[in-house]
Amino acid sequence: MENISEKKTLRREDERKKLINRLKRIEGQIRGICGMIENDAYCTDILTQSAAVNAAINAFNKELIGSHIRGCVVRDIKAGNDEVIDDLLSTLQKLMK
Amino acid sequence: MENISEKKTLRREDERKKLINRLKRIEGQIRGICGMIENDAYCTDILTQSAAVNAAINAFNKELIGSHIRGCVVRDIKAGNDEVIDDLLSTLQKLMK
Amino acid sequence: MENISEKKTLRREDERKKLINRLKRIEGQIRGICGMIENDAYCTDILTQSAAVNAAINAFNKELIGSHIRGCVVRDIKAGNDEVIDDLLSTLQKLMK
């Protein structure tokens, strides 16, 4: 998994920490599910946890798309770099229901 | 995250390994996204990866619900333990769109 | 849109009415959205309504899968007609996230 774009996003330290903390919690949830499988946990108990992981990733996505739109997208549109729109729309295709 | 039910599911060794391998890959994807944030990756590059995590968890869920229904649910219904149905339906509420 | 299967499901009159009422309401919501477009409604006002349609169809799906599992699936498994399981799992692939 490589950063496929040349573009960078400089985030404030508090925002970066918040995003990383969310991901660390999700990583812990995944490890917890691994442990459940190793302990022969009942299928629907596992599925309850993996549904919670999905919800946590969706929350991460919503936070990140929000700061992307408020930050990068607004700035680029004001600067006349409208190609940010095509990239936003193709990303939304993946994130929308 | 505790196994909240008394019930257990004994899985075949190959099935258990397959589920754990899926989870290990997802854990690696999450760590990769952490690294992207630490390296100031562009927002939509990160969102492409986190959308892939969501898809991977959905695939895990589909595999597990399939083996749950073919295994536990069929066996319990044949044994007259119809309470397995209530538990299945409440789990499906969380997994369905 | 044809009924592609030979199989039938006989529903109780109250259940049939409940399902049809849900669909009539959804049909009304769709017509309402048509009217909004004809009246130049603002995009996000329309999207709020179409998101509500999605939620209403998801609720319809959850009700129908519930009565399918409690009715057809349990009966067929008890009768040894386990092919009901393959059909259920392929339907769940379409309905799960």
Place this chain on the structure above:
Amino acid sequence: MENISEKKTLRREDERKKLINRLKRIEGQIRGICGMIENDAYCTDILTQSAAVNAAINAFNKELIGSHIRGCVVRDIKAGNDEVIDDLLSTLQKLMK
């Protein structure tokens, strides 16, 4: 279902027709599902059709959000009306997974 905002979106005639045609097709699909229930169609045959309705509404949503962002959002940001962003983000909360 009322247009809750004072704001209007003037759409080109071809775009308006395209959106309305999508909705008319969805309305027809809903009526088809009503007919299936009246004819005792098998549950999973119905669910296949209602999953298709969901996909059709999602496609409608993606088309409309695309033209909203390319049109209204870009124009308002360039005009300094940044409140369009709050409205967009609250709409995306409803449309994202």
